[in-house]
Amino acid sequence: MVVLDGTVANLALARLQDDLGLSDAGRNWVVTSYALAFGGLMLLGGRIGDAWGRKKMFIVGVAMFTVSSLLCGLAFNEATLVAARALQGTGAAIAAPTALALVATTFAPGPARNQAFAIFAAMTGIGSIAGLIVGGALTQVSWRWIFLINVPIGFVIVGLAFLALRETDHERLSLDVQGAVLATLGCTAIVFGISEGPELGWRSGWVLGALVAGLVLLAVFLVVERNADNPLVPFSLFANRDRVATFIAIFFASAVMFCMAIYVAQFVQNILGYSPLKAGLAFIPFAFGMGASAFVASKLAVHIQARWLVITGGAIMVAGLLYGSTLDGTATYLGNLFVPIVAIGFGVGMAVVPLPLCAVAGVGPAEIGPLTAITQVAQTLGGPLALAVIGAAATSRTLSLGGTNGPASDMDPHQLWALGEGYTFALVGCAGCAVIAGAVALFIRFTPQQVALAHEAQEAAHRG
Structure with a gap:
């Protein structure tokens, strides 16, 4: 449910914007x-x-996610929807990591726990694909249902959690709440400033104030982390230059997938006239391409240096994205979209599979958990931060060509053409992110043997 809601809204954005x-x-x-x-x-x-x-916190997280899903479904303007989505993300941030930890503590080490982790991973994969199909199908009825469908599911999860789960041992720890709030607010302020720049003007007090506030908040975050008793991000984990390059590559590779999905979904609906369901089905080959390359990359990673896999995947993504940036309203699915969608999916899988293993290569068992958590944060934050820059560039491109800002249903043919040019220009920005990921990968020098040991260490950590 958490993974699905990270992607399900992509296919409803066109309807949301109009409504x-x-x-x-x-x-x-x-x-x-x-x-x-x-x-x-x-x-x-x-x-x-x-x-x-x-x-306890799993139940709190799911309950928060469920209530906020209801608020999303009942939203009546931009402010109420965005606020409810932020609350929904907060619930997900509590539920997701505690869910993974509960798998480890609920099942005994051995086959039972291994099978549980396999099911957990499968649910993550199914959620990302189901988001395309379910999101498209429900949006055909009403965009509100992509959120309201979570409400009965959430109630069932909470009820079963009370009955089936056992509470874990825990101890009072000093929590770095200040660091988490500073980092989130700092990123949010910077995203606000960059996102609103094309509309409010780059000299607007709101835009400049947000950018300055964001930088100040992140600077304060760094100071707080250096002095915190139990920091969210221990700086000792960044002492290895190869690992820092890995995190940067993860950030930009994730940004490609996040931003591309949004703008391709907008292009096929607003420019090519696809229904939300048809748009969702059109993305399924992307998932198959990504899955196929993930299988290949996982086999090659123990024989070939990870950086060459990342660079190869980045090159494939760049080629597919630059081709996509040349398309217009005359494009057809089989003639112009199918092959690039599969190719980009293949490139993404080739690039992203070896990177999490590089993040934990050459470290002891005690460091695998924190490094894996930082990897997940880099994967999650890469998208929205890159979207702020790419979205601003796309909007500026549309406005410079005589387009307008707002629902596509209100636009004349010339404005729609300008809107399409903005969407395809966003793919150039995605290609830029892929180039950066590939360039940074040149500095990742982990050997296939280190990656293989990292894979074994991760499996051992899962097995307890």
Whole structure:
């Protein structure tokens, strides 16, 4: 449910924008507010479960997610929807890490726990694909149902959690709440400033104030982390240059997937006239391409240096995205879209599979958990932060060509053409992110043997 809601809104954005009259920046905030809260508070969410009990905090997280889903479904303007999505992301940030930890504590080491982790991973994969199909199908009825469907499911999960889960041992820990809040608010302020720049003007007091405030908040965050008793991000984990390059590559590779999905979904609906369901089905080959390359990359990673896999995947993504940036309203699915969608999915899988293993290569068992958590944060925050820049560039491109900002249903043919040019220009920005990921990968020098040992260490950590 948590993974599905990270993608399900992509296919409803066109309908949402038309129904609520959202600006382009407001449309992007529907997905960005969820991702920022989810990624920014995820590390704190895991620590809260350790400190106050994982069963209790899992139930709190799911309940918060469920209530906020109801608020999303009942939203009547941009502000209420964005606020509810931020609350939904906060609930996800508590529920997701405690859910993973509960799998480890609920099942005994051995086959039972291994099978439980396999099911957990499968649910993550199914959630990302189901988001495309379920999101498209429900949006055909009403965009509100993509959120309201969570309400009965959430009630069932909470009820079963009370009955089936056991509370875990826990101890009162000093929680770095200040660090989590500073990091999240700092990222949010910067995203706000960049997103609103094309509409309010780059000299606007709101824009400049938000950018300055964001930088100040992040600077204060760094100071707080250096002095915190139990910091969210221990700086010792960044002492290895190869690992720092890995985190940067993860950030930009995740940004490609996040931003591309949003703008391709907008292009096929607003420019090519696809229904939300047809748009969702059109994305399924992306998932198959990604799955196929993930299988190949996992086999090659123990024989070939990870950086070459990342660079190869980045090159494939760049080629597919630059081709996509040349398309217009005359494009057809089989003639112009199918092959690039599969190819980009293949490139994404080739690039992202070896990177999490590089993040934990050459470290002891005690460091695997924190490094894996930082990897997940980098994956989650890469998208919304990149979307702020790419979205601003796309909006500026549309406005410079005589387009307008707002629902596509209100636009004349020339304005729609300008809107399409903005969407395809966003793919150039995605290609830029892929180039950066590939360039940074040149500095990742982990050997296939180190990656293989990291894979074994991760499996051992899961087995307890």
